[in-house]
Amino acid sequence: MEILVPIVPMKITLFRPVRYIRMLIKLSRYLLPTRKRERPSAFSFIPKVWQENWDNVREEDEKLLWSSLAFSGNLPSLEPYVEGWLIVSNRGVYFACKLTHRTKLLFRRGNPPIWRWNNGKVTALVSFLFEEEEWQVFLPRREELFRSRLFLFEARENRS
DSSP: OOOOOOOOOOHHHHHHHHHHHHHHHHHHHHSSSSOOOOGGGGGGGOOOHHHHHHHHHHHHOOOEEEEEEEEEBBTTTOOOEEEEEEEEEEEOOOOOOTTTTTTEEEEESSSOOEEEEEEOEEEEEEEEOOOOOEEEEEEESSSHHHHHHHHHHHHHHHHO
């Protein structure tokens, strides 16, 4: 009987635990109490490093709804625990990250996706369900910020 062992590049198996620990450390700092409580609007900006990439692919009338530091969970053509920036707009979902000196921007447009939020002890796992696939990203555990910002948008859209 022959046992088949998949050939996996060394960098994937060696760096995945390091990226996982780095993710936990970065996201756990959001659990620390602060004097000033941030409002949902405080997260609705895109850092300059990601803004140009988003400007190159977004539609003219596309509006930012929410964005935050995020880590990949299950994203197409991307390893788990890669640090990046999640952008949720009125037209789609985007994930920007840097890989070996180049920037990568993944996105899905179309109908607003259905999303599911799962709080963990340190992180939150958000699943975006598109028609043909599911994206998963890890976010700081701040459900009220994410939900209130998106529910505010949904309420405005329903009134129109």
